[in-house]
Amino acid sequence: MSFATSEHRRDVPLPQAYRLLNHGPTVLVSATHGGRANVMAAAWAMPLDFDPPKLTVVIDKNTFTRRLIEASGEFALSVPCRALVDATYAAGSLSGAEHEDKLAACGISTFAGQHIAAPLIEGCVAWLECRVIVEPHHQHAYDLFVAEVLAAQADERVFAGGRWLTDSPQVLRTLHHQSGGAFFVAGETVQARKPRG
């Protein structure tokens, strides 16, 4: 599977990085350590601060990706689009502990990030490179990881000038997992009226 999006990837200024997650898309979480790399899907991820940008994501204790994150202190979030719906569901269903190369089993290709060793996922529409802010109680009690965003990129066909484009191709729209492999695709953009203060 090749989407060849590298020509469309553009850096996103860090104060705008939260906008890549603000609308609640499902993400792919990837990490590497000791020669192994893995990816999982997460619907439970959200921004946590604007500048410097932070985010938080729930990563179950049983996942192989969590072991790689705890060992390396880093992970990447990639924001998949409609074209990747089967790969995203596979990444959320298969286990890296049982598949020698889960990325291949999911039909996922990767490319190198700018600041961290964790691989970024090809064919996605946005990417955030993250360094874990160690919070033992959050991680133990709630499986909640907090991280600072070190670098962000987006596909200029869907996100440019700090905004999601209203007329982006359907196949590049973000996915929002309901349950059981059913996803909402991001639909029409509506602009609210400015409130009278």
Place this chain on the structure above:
Amino acid sequence: MSFATSEHRRDVPLPQAYRLLNHGPTVLVSATHGGRANVMAAAWAMPLDFDPPKLTVVIDKNTFTRRLIEASGEFALSVPCRALVDATYAAGSLSGAEHEDKLAACGISTFAGQHIAAPLIEGCVAWLECRVIVEPHHQHAYDLFVAEVLAAQADERVFAGGRWLTDSPQVLRTLHHQSGGAFFVAGETVQARKPRG
């Protein structure tokens, strides 16, 4: 503004409550204490556990709603739909500290919950009644509130049998805030292919 949805409200079994937030909608956070009630919008909210259901939401220190939550130990999340886009943006822009009755200023009506005193928002499509699990470090360092969901309801025209309906009316679709009052509306539902394990 009257949407008269009470006839369509149905209880959601607690183990399915996470599905009301799983796809990343923007929510309205409401609370009451000492005779004052308030509401704010939050794009940064997500599930945290399945059963018993927990969720987490970022609530800034400067908000009036936070004062009410810290005093009462409770809040409600209501999931607004397209019909409420202007009210939702107003709830995210105006301050309850500056408006004697912010709910009225936002054009928002409320109804009583089942388990908590905090008001639920009329015209929304899903509601979660929450009790704060006090986590001082989360709250102080990251403005992050953790809560257990005590009761959940949804509008049967959009969520029934534990699932979001694929053919629900556009005006009842959930909102996903991008920035500056621009929201994605939840679009088409796509079903991923079951992965080969």
